[in-house]
Amino acid sequence: MSMTPIPVKRSMRTIGQNLANQRKLLGLTAKMVAERAGTTPPTISKLENGDGTSLEITLRVMRVLGLMDAVVAATDPFATERGRLMVDEKLPERVRVRSDD
Numbered sequence: 001m002s003m004t005p006i007p008v009k010r011s012m013r014t015i016g017q018n019l020a021n022q023r024k025l026l027g028l029t030a031k032m033v034a035e036r037a038g039t040t041p042p043t044i045s046k047l048e049n050g051d052g053t054s055l056e057i058t059l060r061v062m063r064v065l066g067l068m069d070a071v072v073a074a075t076d077p078f079a080t081e082r083g084r085l086m087v088d089e090k091l092p093e094r095v096r097v098r099s100d101d
Contacts, residue, residue: 009050011020012050012051012052013050014050015050016048016049016050016051017048017050018045019061019062019065019067020048022065022066022067023044023048023065025066026066028064028065030044030045030048032100033061033064033065036064037057037060037061037063038060039057039060039061040055043057044061047061052101059071071085
C-alpha cells in the first residue's frame, strides 16, 4: 500500500477542519449531519479529523453543509485560464502515451 503524500495529508486535515467549522457555524451536530448524509457519526468524525472517507460520503456531507456545488465548480477545467483559452478546441476522448520504440 502506498504512503499518502504529505501535501495530500495536509489538505485532508484542512478540508476536515473546514467541514467541522462549517457544521458548527450552521449549528449542526455530527449526528445531525450523519443522519442527513446517510452515514454515521464516527464517519463524520473521521472526515473532520482528516482521516478521509470515500468521495461519495465526502460529497454527501458537503451537500448537507451547502458546500458541494462550490467544490464541483472548483473542479471545472474550463474555469481555469488554460481551459478558457482551449474552449474552442475539441477535447480528446482519451489520452494515450505513445512509446518511442
